[in-house]
Amino acid sequence: MEKVLLFGAGLRGRDYLYTKIQSAVGGGGYCVGILDNSPEKQGSEVHGVPVYPPEKARELEFDKAVICVNEQSRRESMFEQLKSLGVPEEKIQYHKQSDADDKRYGLVQRFSRLAREQNISGAAAECGVFRGAFAKEINKAFPDRKLYLFDTFTGFDERDIAREPSVSKCIEAGLSNQTSIETVMGKMKHPENVIIKKGYVPETFAGVDEVFAFVSLDMDLYAPTLAALEFFAPRMSPGGVICMHDWYNEIVFHIKDALYDFERRSGRRLNKIPLCDELSMVLVF
Numbered sequence: 001m002e003k004v005l006l007f008g009a010g011l012r013g014r015d016y017l018y019t020k021i022q023s024a025v026g027g028g029g030y031c032v033g034i035l036d037n038s039p040e041k042q043g044s045e046v047h048g049v050p051v052y053p054p055e056k057a058r059e060l061e062f063d064k065a066v067i068c069v070n071e072q073s074r075r076e077s078m079f080e081q082l083k084s085l086g087v088p089e090e091k092i093q094y095h096k097q098s099d100a101d102d103k104r105y106g107l108v109q110r111f112s113r114l115a116r117e118q119n120i121s122g123a124a125a126e127c128g129v130f131r132g133a134f135a136k137e138i139n140k141a142f143p144d145r146k147l148y149l150f151d152t153f154t155g156f157d158e159r160d161i162a163r164e165p166s167v168s169k170c171i172e173a174g175l176s177n178q179t180s181i182e183t184v185m186g187k188m189k190h191p192e193n194v195i196i197k198k199g200y201v202p203e204t205f206a207g208v209d210e211v212f213a214f215v216s217l218d219m220d221l222y223a224p225t226l227a228a229l230e231f232f233a234p235r236m237s238p239g240g241v242i243c244m245h246d247w248y249n250e251i252v253f254h255i256k257d258a259l260y261d262f263e264r265r266s267g268r269r270l271n272k273i274p275l276c277d278e279l280s281m282v283l284v285f
């Protein structure tokens with residue numbers, strides 16, 4: 001099995017770990033560790049993989065080292081840093097863009113066109129917004145529809161952490177609370193359509209009386225995902241879709257279990273189509 005060392009414990013590193021190693025369909029190999037220059041990240045874990053100071057490269061055994069950052073200047077300096085730590089040039093690779101994210105963005109763009117052509121009515125929603133990367137794409141794709149955004153905007157809730165400590169521990173320490181409503185709203189092309197529902201899912205569903213055409217579920221955790229399915233499934237327009245992120249990351253998440261438990265409880269079998277991002281499952285209503 002190929003042993004991979006990552007350099008960069010931020011979003012690109014997490015993306016590589018998700019899609020190239022831990023995904024049940026597109027993954028493979030084994031991640032021996034993640035190097036990071038930031039002292040706050042060293043000693044933490046990203047999805048069960050330890051984060052080390054860069055000097056650890058001297059001790060670890062690996063077949064390739066993958067630099068996971070977007071900025072050219074940082075990539076170059078990290079490349080030099082690895083070389084200075086004795087890593088041979090031919091073992092060093094880069095992971096820049098998130099192809100996985102692009103596929104999800106493509107889904108919502110194409111689906112919005114279909115929804116217009118086929119009169120698939122209803123609002124859009126996302127549960128698990130973080131800094132609004134996908135919410136921005138949903139808002140752009142549906143310029144004339146309401147977009148409900150559900151998040152604590154302060155990271156994972158203590159109730160969920162208590163229930164799923166292993167998952168919560170695997171999420172990058174401190175990452176999920178590095179957001180705010182202002183950060184998210186600043187990304188929106190049509191802010192007048194956005195309805196922020198700040199707080200704990202499922203509590204923030206109270207009083208929402210809508211039919212939905214497009215919903216993204218991306219909360220990483222089993223219990224709020226199950227609660228969201230119970231809320232949205234009966235409110236979906238015929239032809240509407242729910243995109244469930246992290247379905248294929250079975251090592252860390254239990255998203256698939258949430259849907260299967262929903263199906264068992266409701267006695268309803270939902271139509272599922274895998275999205276080719278190695279992570280998501282699309283439910284078609």
Ligand SMILES: C[S@@+](CC[C@H](N)C(=O)[O-])C[C@H]1O[C@@H](n2cnc3c(N)ncnc32)[C@H](O)[C@@H]1O
Pocket residue numbers: 127128129130131132133134135150151152153154155156157160176199200201202218219220221224
């Ligand atoms: C993986 S991030 C979402 C990423 C986002 N969809 C994007 O495109 O960048 C998960 C988010 O789910 C939120 N979350 C997790 N459990 C929640 C709950 N029970 N209620 C509300 N928000 C929750 C966290 O606060 C975090 O911002």
